[in-house]
Amino acid sequence: MSSDQVMRDMMANLPVPEFESTPWASPPPLSEATVAIVTSAGLHRADQDRFEGRGDTSYRMLDRGDRELILGHWSSNFDRAAYVSDHNVVYPIDRLEQLAADGTIGAVAPRHVAFAGNQPDTVSEVRLDTGPAAAAELRADGVDVAILTPV
Amino acid sequence: MCVLAHVLEDAGIATVVLASMRPVAERMNVPRVLYCEFPLGRPLGMPDNAQFQHRVLAAAFDLLNAPSGPVLVDYPEVVEAVETPLACALPPRYDPDIAPSIDEAQGLRAAYDRAVARRGATEVGRAVDADGVAAALGDLERVAAGEHWKEVYGPRLDTIAIAHDIRAYYQEAALELAGGPPPGARQAEAWFYEETEAGKTLAAARDALTEQEAPSGITFYMQPVGR
Numbered sequence: 344m345s346s347d348q349v350m351r352d353m354m355a356n357l358p359v360p361e362f363e364s365t366p367w368a369s370p371p372p373l374s375e376a377t378v379a380i381v382t383s384a385g386l387h388r389a390d391q392d393r394f395e396g397r398g399d400t401s402y403r404m405l406d407r408g409d410r411e412l413i414l415g416h417w418s419s420n421f422d423r424a425a426y427v428s429d430h431n432v433v434y435p436i437d438r439l440e441q442l443a444a445d446g447t448i449g450a451v452a453p454r455h456v457a458f459a460g461n462q463p464d465t466v467s468e469v470r471l472d473t474g475p476a477a478a479a480e481l482r483a484d485g486v487d488v489a490i491l492t493p494v
Numbered sequence: 495m496c497v498l499a500h501v502l503e504d505a506g507i508a509t510v511v512l513a514s515m516r517p518v519a520e521r522m523n524v525p526r527v528l529y530c531e532f533p534l535g536r537p538l539g540m541p542d543n544a545q546f547q548h549r550v551l552a553a554a555f556d557l558l559n560a561p562s563g564p565v566l567v568d569y570p571e572v573v574e575a576v577e578t579p580l581a582c583a584l585p586p587r588y589d590p591d592i593a594p595s596i597d598e599a600q601g602l603r604a605a606y607d608r609a610v611a612r613r614g615a616t617e618v619g620r621a622v623d624a625d626g627v628a629a630a631l632g633d634l635e636r637v638a639a640g641e642h643w644k645e646v647y648g649p650r651l652d653t654i655a656i657a658h659d660i661r662a663y664y665q666e667a668a669l670e671l672a673g674g675p676p677p678g679a680r681q682a683e684a685w686f687y688e689e690t691e692a693g694k695t696l697a698a699a700r701d702a703l704t705e706q707e708a709p710s711g712i713t714f715y716m717q718p719v720g721r
Contacts, residue, residue: 347679349720351514359522419715427617438547494514
């Protein structure tokens with residue numbers, strides 16, 4: 344069995360936070376929408392604080408022009424080499440720039456967000472504290488749509 | 495990620511999750527999910543393949559047209575991991591007076607330095623930098639040879655960070671030496687754990703730590719699951 348299948352089987356039955364309903368934001372047409380990337384890969388600039396080990400619920404704001412960020416998610420259980428070859432496979436910032444240039448999306452957000460995965464199973468802090476804080480920063484930048492990229 | 499989708503939508507931001515764990519997404523009432531059966535660590539599927547990445551993004555943006563949710567769609571293209579080791583030569587044995595793993599790591603330094611110069615960044619540095627890789631391997635050799643880990647490291651031992659840095663150093667050097675298009679997922683990992691002296695040292699140190707009944711938090715992440 345492949346390592347990916349082992350991981351998927353391990354995660355399939357883990358307890359997850361319960362949500363009784365599905366929130367629903369209605370975005371403007373894509374050609375008018377400002378789009379951000381939100382990733383759980385723990386990306387950060389070299390001059391930003393690293394993510395701690397397990398249970399670091401903080402986030403980093405990444406500027407639109409940042410490239411070659413460090414992959415701060417600490418797990419050994421995913422392909423870490425692909426990101427080194429091409430950051431877009433985790434953080435498709437150059438693809439968004441192309442889509443903005445050809446008019447498919449309205450604009451690339453001025454700032455993007457990275458959290459680190461491998462959170463405690465309840466994820467209370469992300470849910471109640473740091474998640475809403477990051478969302479407020481994106482809203483302040485006029486973000487309408489977020490693409491979420493886990494590793 | 496699924497929790498953040500809820501939080502962002504509550505704040506008025508429409509989200510699409512490029513999910514890698516379908517059962518998790520299914521159970522969390524997430525507004526819009528594109529399930530992508532790609533190797534873990536590659537939410538956009540293929541490195542150095544802008545067309546592939548654009549197709550994934552187009553499918554994700556398509557979900558914004560749904561009138562209500564939750565919406566969970568399977569992306570039709572599947573990418574499988576490749577488990578055969580990357581074809582990458584290792585340096586010849588040079589200094590017989592030092593451990594094979596340290597000799598090997600030193601032999602890869604030039605390729606590592608070229609890789610860092612090309613990319614302008616490195617993943618090495620969580621516990622040690624490139625200059626510290628040889629000493630980190632030396633410590634693991636001592637553990638593998640039977641010394642108790644507390645003798646080698648003191649009370650704190652962050653094997654997750656140490657193993658990460660050694661593996662990152664090797665993988666960055668290997669990608670540089672192999673050249674060509676990016677390898678399949680898991681190929682660099684297979685090369686490191688199956689073919690290098692450092693990978694063997696890491697495995698031997700983990701076995702020794704397990705024998706010493708070190709906490710599982712120390713040993714578990716020294717290698718990916720399944721190894």
